[in-house]
Amino acid sequence: RSPPLNTFMEGIVRRQASIRVALFVISGVVLALGLCVGVLAFWEGDRGRFWRTEARNSLHFLVVGDWGRNGLYNQSRNAVQMGRIAEELGIEFVISTGDNFYQTGLKGIQDPLFTASFSNIYTAASLQTTWFAVLGNHDYMGDALAQTSEEIRQRDPRWFCRKEFQLHRLLCGPSNEESCDSKLDFFFIDTTPFIDEYWEDNATVKFDWRGLAPRKEQLQRQLENLRGRLKESTATWKIVVGHHTIRSIGHHGDSHELLRQLLPILEDLEVDLYINGHDHNLQYIKRTDSPVHFITSGGGSKAWSGLRRASEEEGVQFAYDGQGFLSVSVEPTILSFSFYNALGDRLFSSALTKQKPIQDAGYALQLLSAMSWPRRILPL
Numbered sequence: 001r002s003p004p005l006n007t008f009m010e011g012i013v014r015r016q017a018s019i020r021v022a023l024f025v026i027s028g029v030v031l032a033l034g035l036c037v038g039v040l041a042f043w044e045g046d047r048g049r050f051w052r053t054e055a056r057n058s059l060h061f062l063v064v065g066d067w068g069r070n071g072l073y074n075q076s077r078n079a080v081q082m083g084r085i086a087e088e089l090g091i092e093f094v095i096s097t098g099d100n101f102y103q104t105g106l107k108g109i110q111d112p113l114f115t116a117s118f119s120n121i122y123t124a125a126s127l128q129t130t131w132f133a134v135l136g137n138h139d140y141m142g143d144a145l146a147q148t149s150e151e152i153r154q155r156d157p158r159w160f161c162r163k164e165f166q167l168h169r170l171l172c173g174p175s176n177e178e179s180c181d182s183k184l185d186f187f188f189i190d191t192t193p194f195i196d197e198y199w200e201d202n203a204t205v206k207f208d209w210r211g212l213a214p215r216k217e218q219l220q221r222q223l224e225n226l227r228g229r230l231k232e233s234t235a236t237w238k239i240v241v242g243h244h245t246i247r248s249i250g251h252h253g254d255s256h257e258l259l260r261q262l263l264p265i266l267e268d269l270e271v272d273l274y275i276n277g278h279d280h281n282l283q284y285i286k287r288t289d290s291p292v293h294f295i296t297s298g299g300g301s302k303a304w305s306g307l308r309r310a311s312e313e314e315g316v317q318f319a320y321d322g323q324g325f326l327s328v329s330v331e332p333t334i335l336s337f338s339f340y341n342a343l344g345d346r347l348f349s350s351a352l353t354k355q356k357p358i359q360d361a362g363y364a365l366q367l368l369s370a371m372s373w374p375r376r377i378l379p380l
Contacts, residue, residue, distance in 0.1 A: 040092070041168040043229075057173050059184060060089040063326040065097030065243070065277025066136070067300025068117035074323045074342045075301035076121055081344035082325050083124020089327060093129050094122075095186075097277030097297055098136025098243030100161070105142020105208075109151050119156045133161040136243040136277060137192045137207075144208040163190040163211075164222060166229055171236065171332050182332035185235035187226060191242040191276075193218055194257045223261060230269035236354060237335055239273045240266060247287065247294040249316055250279030251305035266292050272335065272352065275326075280305050282324050282339045284350065287315035293352065295337070297326040318348040 062082055069075050086094075101113050122131075135144055146152060147161045165188050172180030192198065193215060198207055212218045230238065244255045246263055255278075266274060267290055277298035285294040303323045310316040323342040328335065336351035 043166040043168070057171050057182065057331060059169055059171065059330045060091045061093050061095060061328055062086055062089075062091055063095045063097060063275055063295075063297040063328065064300045065298040066099040066280050066302070067096070068099070068101035068113065069301040070113070070116045071121050073302040075117075078300060078323050078325060078342040079121045079127075080124070081340060081342060082122070083126050084344055085325075085327055085340060086124065086126035089329065091126065091129065091327075094127065094131045095241060095275070096131055096133035096161075097241060097275060098134045098192075099138040099277060099298075100133055100136065100147065101142065102138055102301075103141070105139040105144065106146045108143050109146045109149060109155075111143075111146070114152065114155060114159075118159070128158065130160055131158050132167065132186075132188065132241075133159070134188050134241060134243055135161065135163060135190060135192060137195065137198060140192050140198075140207040140209075141205055142208065145210060162188065164188055164225070168235070171330065181236075183235040184237045184239070184330055185229075185233045187229060187238070187240045187271075189226060189240060189242045189262075190222065191244040191255070191258060191262075193222075194261065195244060195255065196257060219261070223265065226262075227265050227269065230265065230271065236332060237273075237330055238269070238271045239275060240271050241275045243276060244278045245276050245294075245296060246274055246292075247285045247314070248279045248283060248296055249285075249308050249310045249314065249319055250281050250283065250296065250298075250321075252279050253308070263290070263292070281307065281322065282318070282320040282326065282347070283316070284318040284337075284339070284348065285315050286317055287313070289313075295326065297324075297339075299324040299342075317350065320347055 062085065064078070064082065067075055067078070071079075082094075101117055106113060133147070135147060139147055148163060153159055167186040167188075169184040169186075170180045171182035171184055192207070193209070193212060197203065198205075199215060213221065226240075242258075244258060245252055246258045247254055271292055273293050273295055275295045275297065277296065279296050280298050280303040281296060282299050283294070283296035299320070299322060301323065304321055307319050307321045310319075318339065320339065320341065324340050324347065326337060326339055328337045333355075334351055334353050336349065338349040339347045341347055
């Protein structure tokens with residue numbers, strides 16, 4: 001049982017804790033008391049959970065990946081600018097695209113790297129909100145189960161990491177929440193088990209595959225679950241988040257296993273965005289041969305690995321070989337996003353639009369089910 005707030009705050013003062021910690025504790029208490037209207041739902045398997053957030057017809061969040069290096073390689077500088085943009089936008093949460101702790105993940109729940117690379121780095125008051133994270137290949141090189149455990153959230157309750165899960169967000173205000181037909185669905189997936197080279201017998205790096213079924217069975221189940229969830233979704237916007245690239249002109253390039261197994265599902269079931277890390281840069285790719293928009297946000301710390309020259313057919317709209325992060329704002333008919341570097345400069349912005357409601361018939365999903373959503377890129 002938690003102690004009274006006054007006692008807790010007095011203890012903090014006695015220990016001469018920073019203002020950051022005090023603000024974080026207060027925000028956590030407010031969240032725990034459930035003082036806001038709940039509209040953000042979470043599913044893992046058949047279980048549901050709800051985060052209490054303000055009911056609004058817009059959503060703002062940040063995305064960063066490949067970051068956990070004790071503040072080095074401009075991680076701390078990047079974090080400062082994330083805090084500034086988060087405050088300007090009034091974000092609800094942060095998404096981490098994996099490779100959360102370098103070089104080999106966490107050693108366990110009590111690993112000091114968790115504090116040194118996360119809690120002590122992302123200290124802005126605007127970042128004291130939930131961080132929804134997936135695992136990257138470097139996270140699997142350590143104790144992968146530590147990152148996904150409930151126990152680690154006792155060290156910093158902002159942290160929420162699972163191998164695969166779903167978030168559902170209404171894009172309506174409190175007055176019409178029950179009849180809301182504008183929705184956003186996030187599908188977080190575990191891409192590391194898909195990559196063939198990690199399973200080679202002669203691999204020099206060991207991966208923590210505990211908790212996974214035999215590989216073939218695990219991949220088939222994950223793809224079937226994703227396909228089923230996407231089919232069930234009536235969301236206006238569908239976003240899939242994973243660690244590994246599908247399309248990229250960075251150091252790692254395209255992930256052929258995901259091109260073969262994952263991309264057909266995303267295309268068939270009208271996913272709008274696939275957001276990833278893995279390559280340590282910022283990219284936006286929209287090819288003419290796919291309806292999916294590909295976004296890389298993997299510039300959380302060490303970067304400058306190089307970009308290859310791309311052909312026009314590869315659809316590269318933007319690429320930056322350096323540190324930075326992504327902001328996303330979603331409304332019922334428009335999804336806008338911006339890339340920032342570690343100095344806080346906005347490097348590139350764009351937006352996607354969708355058809356407006358037909359009179360009072362919501363988004364007329366049944367009427368338009370045989371059509372693709374109208375999509376176009378609007379330079380800002």
